[in-house]
Amino acid sequence: MEKNGISRAVIKRLPRYYRYLGELLESGTERISSGELSQRMNVTASQIRQDLNNFGGFGQQGYGYNVEYLYNEIAKLLGVDKQHNMIIIGSGNLGQALANYTNFQKSGFVVTGLFDNNEKLYGKKVRGIEVLPMERLEKFISANHIEIAALTVPKSEAVKTAQMLVKYGIKAIWNFAHTDLDLPKEIVVENVHLSESLMRLSYNLIRTEDCGSV
Amino acid sequence: MEKNGISRAVIKRLPRYYRYLGELLESGTERISSGELSQRMNVTASQIRQDLNNFGGFGQQGYGYNVEYLYNEIAKLLGVDKQHNMIIIGSGNLGQALANYTNFQKSGFVVTGLFDNNEKLYGKKVRGIEVLPMERLEKFISANHIEIAALTVPKSEAVKTAQMLVKYGIKAIWNFAHTDLDLPKEIVVENVHLSESLMRLSYNLIRTEDCGSV
Numbered sequence: 001m002e003k004n005g006i007s008r009a010v011i012k013r014l015p016r017y018y019r020y021l022g023e024l025l026e027s028g029t030e031r032i033s034s035g036e037l038s039q040r041m042n043v044t045a046s047q048i049r050q051d052l053n054n055f056g057g058f059g060q061q062g063y064g065y066n067v068e069y070l071y072n073e074i075a076k077l078l079g080v081d082k083q084h085n086m087i088i089i090g091s092g093n094l095g096q097a098l099a100n101y102t103n104f105q106k107s108g109f110v111v112t113g114l115f116d117n118n119e120k121l122y123g124k125k126v127r128g129i130e131v132l133p134m135e136r137l138e139k140f141i142s143a144n145h146i147e148i149a150a151l152t153v154p155k156s157e158a159v160k161t162a163q164m165l166v167k168y169g170i171k172a173i174w175n176f177a178h179t180d181l182d183l184p185k186e187i188v189v190e191n192v193h194l195s196e197s198l199m200r201l202s203y204n205l206i207r208t209e210d211c212g213s214v
Numbered sequence: 215m216e217k218n219g220i221s222r223a224v225i226k227r228l229p230r231y232y233r234y235l236g237e238l239l240e241s242g243t244e245r246i247s248s249g250e251l252s253q254r255m256n257v258t259a260s261q262i263r264q265d266l267n268n269f270g271g272f273g274q275q276g277y278g279y280n281v282e283y284l285y286n287e288i289a290k291l292l293g294v295d296k297q298h299n300m301i302i303i304g305s306g307n308l309g310q311a312l313a314n315y316t317n318f319q320k321s322g323f324v325v326t327g328l329f330d331n332n333e334k335l336y337g338k339k340v341r342g343i344e345v346l347p348m349e350r351l352e353k354f355i356s357a358n359h360i361e362i363a364a365l366t367v368p369k370s371e372a373v374k375t376a377q378m379l380v381k382y383g384i385k386a387i388w389n390f391a392h393t394d395l396d397l398p399k400e401i402v403v404e405n406v407h408l409s410e411s412l413m414r415l416s417y418n419l420i421r422t423e424d425c426g427s428v
Binding site: 019077078079080093097100101147198204205 | 228229294311317361406411418423
């Protein structure tokens with residue numbers, strides 16, 4: 001259990017609850033029963049009730065849950081009720097793809113800077129944001145109070161770039177390089193290891209095929 | 215437990231074992247003790263011994279594990295000992311970024327086709343692979359025996375594109391669209407929900423900051 005009494009398993013489901021509730025809000029749904037949410041989430045209704053109790057979602061028998069209330073409570077828990085400025089280090093295809101994702105901005109993550117050490121990219125604009133040379137990183141971070149950096153540099157440069165980011169004041173790194181960053185404990189690292197995801201896919205694929213041939 | 219007796223938790227660690235063992239192989243390490251592997255993996259040595267026993271990795275007291283043997287066994291389990299041809303549907307920044315990742319190819323995932331419905335992209339080449347119009351998808355899949363498709367189209371087109379892929383014979387979808395695909399059970403879907411990853415980062419970041427201010 002975490003210090004606020006919410007288990008890791010629930011926390012893992014929070015972004016999904018947030019997504020579903022957001023879709024319900026957009027479609028104008030004001031209330032939802034645990035049964036309906038259960039069908040969408042592919043989780044049992046009793047699990048849903050247990051989960052939502054954790055963050056003040058007390059459904060009323062016959063009335064269900066207030067969608068907007070739950071949505072806002074989960075937003076606060078996730079820290080997406082406020083704006084987070086984010087920079088992207090490595091402005092190749094992946095960095096540019098992230099900068100182009102308007103969805104992140106809807107959840108409060110606003111890309112305010114793009115950096116690269118390839119001078120051919122300097123001045124290139126993605127959604128109005130100019131790619132800047134790495135030399136301007138330190139000042140940019142402190143002037144704009146940036147806490148989050150997405151790291152989309154090649155694996156070979158990831159560790160030293162991450163250390164530099166921490167030295168300049170970055171508190172959380174969204175790491176796309178397939179390597180361990182080995183940073184101080186207080187730095188938040190969220191890894192997106194695409195190769196590992198692809199291996200899980202392949203693991204499941206060969207087992208599905210085994211079943212098919214039996 | 216899965217039918218072959220390996221638990222889900224172990225399976226989740228397999229890609230990481232594979233990565234570490236691969237790095238050890240590259241650096242010329244022939245044998246490794248559970249203690250050394252434990253330090254790298256951030257898992258207890260006894261957990262490592264338990265895990266590796268699952269796939270025939272019986273270390274010898276004082277000699278440790280044979281790195282190459284374990285690496286090959288895990289490769290077989292993950293299905294990365296063979297080549298998998300993969301196509302990418304949606305050839306924007308993200309699709310191009312995936313096509314450019316040489317790392318996937320090292321694990322046997324070879325991008326052989328890129329597709330898009332934006333005619334401005336037709337003919338554009340990424341690592342020698344030409345972007346083709348969606349009209350050529352069906353023939354391409356059957357002619358090249360493609361089983362895996364990465365889905366990097368906008369959220370609004372994801373569901374119908376996925377259904378089309380399944381109709382054309384695709385067995386596994388690597389889904390980057392932030393939505394549920396709702397496909398037949400036998401289709402493997404591996405989701406990469408970047409927004410959810412970013413929310414976990416933010417969840418952890420605000421808690422780290424809380425601690426700092428206490």
